[in-house]
Amino acid sequence: MREIVTIQVGSYANYIGSHFWNFQDELLGLAESPESDEVFKNHSLDMDVLYRTGETQQGLLTYTPRVVSVNFQGSLGSVSSRGSLYDQIPAKNMDVMTWTGRVITHESEPLRRNLFLQSLSEDGQESVGKANDLDNVNNNPPAEIQDKDIVECLESDVQYWTDFSKVHYHPQSLYELSGLWADIQEFDNYGLGKEAFCGHQHGEEIDDRLRFFVEDCDHIQGIQCIVDDSGGFSGVSAMFLESIADEYPNVPVLLYNARNPSLHMDSKGRKQAISHNLHDAVSFSRLSELCKLIxxxxxxxxxxxxxxxxxxxxxxxxxxxxxxxxxxxxxFSLPFRMKQSGPSAESIYTSGALDMYGTVQILAGQMRQNMVTILDVAMPAPSLSDRAQQQSFLGNLQPLIPDIAEDVEDFHAVETMNIHGAVTSGNQRASIDEVKDAVESAYNNSVTRPKFSHLSASTCPLPIPLPFPMIFRDMVGQHGELLETPISGSSSRGSIEVHSIPMATRLRSSTAVLPFLERKLGNLRRFGIERGAIGAPLLQSWGFGKEEVEDMGEVLSKMVTTLKPYPQYSSESD
Structure with missing residues (x-):
């Protein structure tokens, strides 16, 4: 088995991670449920790649994600940092034995659990009255929490990423940065993260958490890291990744650099805009040096x-x-855990299994050796035989980052694509061969085609767990099919109405990412490197000298140069 260890650093990264682990937990539950669709019972995914088996002191077996989560102090809401499966650390006696005077103890009330977390209690269904100790006064029978009430509760009030997490975590997984409380306005640039990390024991303690999971692996295939790149957590992540590179030099790191769209909604003054532009350039340059694929x-x-x-x-x-x-x-990560078929047997459930090292070799190990990739998504993916939209299947894949050039003719582009749970006409599940034929047909009808493309396919769709938000439009059906007529009276649909969806993702290395990189390089040069740059003092306050800033500019410049189209040589010059 080739295990993966996951790292989540920062508030938004943990929001993403919470949904990600909910999907895995849902797959585990559906595989064991006698009422679930056969496609979930035969998903042909090795969940041990992401999970570890453990045992409590009472001898109870546990199955928990192999993950290290790093966030602000107080960011776990009503969830304990030691999880709920293992024994809690006994409370220390706070009596001051040497003091003979009066002692007053101030103790804050624990945060109330929302309806969803109440529903995850030991008996499976917990009453609101029992949680609030209100209905017990009247000896009223407990009322079952309805799924509809849970969904409405989450839609109206999610304050922490743990508010919608249905997963049990290991005591080594959840790490809070002591002394750093959740206040994004005061933790909004790379320099603050770097400063906060230095001089504390955070690095050593986080390293120990990671070491626990890595040493538990038989043969680790890589580390996938999600970073909240909106502020100081990118600085924290860079220092963490530096220690990973030193201790595990042969373990590939795949880095998801995530940005919360809500941060773009507030208007910013010129000074703050310059700070954010410099942060983006510095963060991207530093983090890209510390991973195999970003x-x-x-x-x-x-x-x-x-x-x-x-x-x-x-x-x-x-x-x-x-x-x-x-x-x-x-x-995108499904191929990392697809079960390999025997040499003489072709699986009817999955095809194109690929480990993390193989993915890195395809996308970053070719002629260009560029590690910056574009992630495209079709959510939900339309029917493979849908002609109503008059566009190819590939046209539904859209990038998840800005400043991406469209209709770029790049003869050296490489990509990996994954399609799972695809459907054909009549909402029938597509076979692996039908998926392959559809993609080949789409490329044959496309103006451009990458130099190399690897396709992975699975019959298992994306399961929609109960705490998933109500984000589907009224033309999305129960199994993610796209309806011709919108459902009346239902502008937004969630897990109660939509149980699963087909998905398609594509990760590509292409010159289409050039505008994205050139913008970061241009901002760093304009505000931090050029003579009289207005942001130079700011970078100095973040702890970066002139040579370091110039080195970061060289890193970004190399990325741009690597992707620049090759010069066309004329035969007349011979």
Whole structure:
């Protein structure tokens, strides 16, 4: 087995991670449920790639994600940092034995659990009255929490990423940065993260958490890291990744660089805009040096993008947008855990299994050796035989980052594509061969074609767990099929109405990413490197000298140069 360890650093990264692990938990539950669709019972995915088996002191077996989550102190809401499966650390006696005077103890009330977390209690269904100790006074019988009430509760009030997490975590998984409390206005640039990390024991403690999971692996295939790149957590991540590179130099790191769209909604003054532009350039340059493959995700307005043509997103809610990015991450990473078929047997459930190292070799190990990739998504993916929209299947794949050039003719482009749960006419599940034929046909009818494309396919769709947000439009059916007539009286649909959806994702290395990179390079040069640059003192306050800033500019410049089209030589010059 080739295990993967997951790292989640920062608030928005943990929102994405919470949805991602909900998908995995839903797959585990559906595989064991006698009432579930056969496609979930035969998903042919090795969940041990992401999960570890453990045991409590009482001898109870546990199955928990192999994940290290890093966030602000107080960011776990009503959830304990030690999880709920293992024994809690006994409370320390706080009596001051040397003091003979009066002692007053101030103790804050624990946060109340929302309806969803109450429903995850030991007996499966917990009453609101029992949680609030209100109805017990009248000896009223407990009222069951309805799914509809849970969905409405989450739509109206999600304050922490744990508010919608249905997963049990290991005590080594959840790490809070002591001394750093959730206040994004005071933790909004790379320099603050770097400063906060230095001088504390955070690095050593987080390294120990990661080491616990890595040493538990038989043969680790890689580390997937989700970073909240909107502020200081990129600085925290860079220092963490530096230690990973030193301790595990042969373990590939795949980095999701995530950005919360709600941060683009506030108007900024010129000084703050310069700070953010410098942060983006510095962060991207530093983080890209510390991974084998970097996948930026984060549109300024996900709701207004073509990626949301079948979705109804509220950009101001990280609970909404993170669900889309987590869906793409789940889809893209499926080949990492597909069970390999025997040499003489072809699986009817999956095809194109690919580990993390193989993915890196395809996308970053070719002639260009460029590690910056574009993640495209079709959510939900339309029918393979749909002609109503008069566009090819490939045309439904839309990028999840801004500043991407369209209709670029790049003869050296390489890509990996994953399609799972696809349907054909009549909403019938497509076979693996039908998926392959449809993609080949789409490329044959396309103007451009990549130099190399690897296709992975699975019959298992994306399951929609109960705490998934109500983000589907009224033309999305129960199994993610696109309806010809919108459903009346239902502008937004969630897990109660939509149980699963087909998905398609594509990760590509292409010159289409050039505008994205050139913008970061241009901002760093303009505000931080050129003579008299207005942002030079700011970079100095972040702890960067002139040579370091110039080195970061060289890193970005190399990325741009690597992707520049090759010069055309004329035969007349011979």
């Amino acid at each position: 996948i930026p995700v984060g549109l300024p307005s996900l709701s207004g993008s073509r990626a949301s043509q079948f979705l109804r997103i509220k950009d101001e809610k990280p609970y909404h947008s993170s669900a889309v990015y987590a869906s793409a991450m789940h889809s």
